[in-house]
Amino acid sequence: MDARREMNSWRPTASVATLRRRAAALTATRDFFQARAVLEVETPIMVNAPVSDVNIGSVKTEVPGHAGAPLFLHTSPEYAMKRLLAAGSGDIFQVCHVFRGAERGRHHNPEFTMVEWYRLGFSLEQLMREVADLVRAVLGQDLPLEFVSYRDAVRRHAGFDPLDAGIEVLQRAAQALGLDARHAREAGRDELLDLIVGAQVGPALGAATLTFMHLYPASQAALARLDTQDPRLALRFELYHRGVELANGYHELSNAAEQRMRFAADQQSRAARGLPVASLDQNLLAALDAGLPDCAGVALGFDRVLMLATNAASIEDVLAFPTERA
Numbered sequence: 001m002d003a004r005r006e007m008n009s010w011r012p013t014a015s016v017a018t019l020r021r022r023a024a025a026l027t028a029t030r031d032f033f034q035a036r037a038v039l040e041v042e043t044p045i046m047v048n049a050p051v052s053d054v055n056i057g058s059v060k061t062e063v064p065g066h067a068g069a070p071l072f073l074h075t076s077p078e079y080a081m082k083r084l085l086a087a088g089s090g091d092i093f094q095v096c097h098v099f100r101g102a103e104r105g106r107h108h109n110p111e112f113t114m115v116e117w118y119r120l121g122f123s124l125e126q127l128m129r130e131v132a133d134l135v136r137a138v139l140g141q142d143l144p145l146e147f148v149s150y151r152d153a154v155r156r157h158a159g160f161d162p163l164d165a166g167i168e169v170l171q172r173a174a175q176a177l178g179l180d181a182r183h184a185r186e187a188g189r190d191e192l193l194d195l196i197v198g199a200q201v202g203p204a205l206g207a208a209t210l211t212f213m214h215l216y217p218a219s220q221a222a223l224a225r226l227d228t229q230d231p232r233l234a235l236r237f238e239l240y241h242r243g244v245e246l247a248n249g250y251h252e253l254s255n256a257a258e259q260r261m262r263f264a265a266d267q268q269s270r271a272a273r274g275l276p277v278a279s280l281d282q283n284l285l286a287a288l289d290a291g292l293p294d295c296a297g298v299a300l301g302f303d304r305v306l307m308l309a310t311n312a313a314s315i316e317d318v319l320a321f322p323t324e325r326a
Helices: 002-006 016-035 078-086 124-139 148-158 165-177 183-187 189-204 258-270 281-289 302-310
Strands: 059-061 071-073 093-099 113-119 143-151 208-219 233-241 244-251 295-301
Touching: 016 093, 016 124, 016 302, 078 093, 078 113, 078 281, 113 124, 113 208, 124 143, 124 208, 124 233, 124 295, 124 302, 143 148, 148 208, 165 183, 165 189, 189 208, 189 244, 233 258, 244 302, 258 281, 281 295, 295 302
Parallel strands: 143 208
Antiparallel strands: 059 071, 093 113, 113 295, 208 233, 233 244, 244 295
C-alpha cells in the first residue's frame, strides 16, 4: 500500500470537479467583496516578526544573502493589513496562503488558504452577519444563524461556568477528555479552556446552523477590544458549522499601549511553555501608535468552508497538493 501511495504521489488529492468548485468559490468570494466596494490587497508572505499567540506556531525560513533578522512565513496577513488600515486604505480584504507549524490533521494542512478582511465602523454583530452572508454564498445554502455567548456555550456543552468555575473544575473536565493528571495540574486556565472548547464544545456547535460563539473571556482577547459593559469579556467571535471552526473575528483593539502589554504577556506565556520567543513586530506597533481606525476584522478558513460545501472527509480532498505532495 505504501509503495502504491508513493508511486501515485505526483497526482493531486482533489478531483478535477472539486478544483472547479474551488475556482468558482474563489471567484464568488472576490465578487462578494467587489459588490461591497472592499479593496483587494496583497501583503508579503515572508515577514520579519511572527505572531506572539501561544497557540500558533510560526514557520521560520531562510533567504540567502538576507542580512537582517530571521524571516517567517506569515500565519495571517493581519499585521500587514492593519498597517494598511492605519495608512488610510479603507475597507480591505485579502485571499492568501498562510502557514502554521505543528498543525496537521483532517481539518489542518500546514499551508492553507485564508480570507481576511476589515470593515471600518462595523460592530461585531455587523461583521458576523457579513461573514454569514459570504459563507452562505460559498456553501450555496441559506442556513439559519445562531448567536451564543462563549459562557453559555461552555455551560451547555461542558457543564460549568467558564468565568466563575475554579481551576479544579477545569482540570477535572480536561482529564475527562484525556489530558493526564500531571499536565492538567501544570496547565493554566486558558490552556485548559482551549482544550475543552476544542474537544467538546466546538464540535457540538452548528449542527444545522451557522453558529457564532462570541464574547470570549478577556484573557483570550488576543487583538480584540474588551466589552465596555463587562470588562471580563472580549469582543471576539468564532464561527462554527457542523462542529467545524470556520472563522475568528474581533472588534479590533486600537490602543497601542494595551496591545504592547498583551504581546509582552504572550511572550511570557511562550517562555513559560518552552516555546520560541521572537521580537515583536515594531512596524505594527508603530502603525497602532499612528492610529488604527475603528474597525472589525475576521479571518476565514477558505479550505474548511469548501470541505463543508463538498462534503469532503479531509482537507486533502479540496487541495490540489497537500504538504506531503508539495
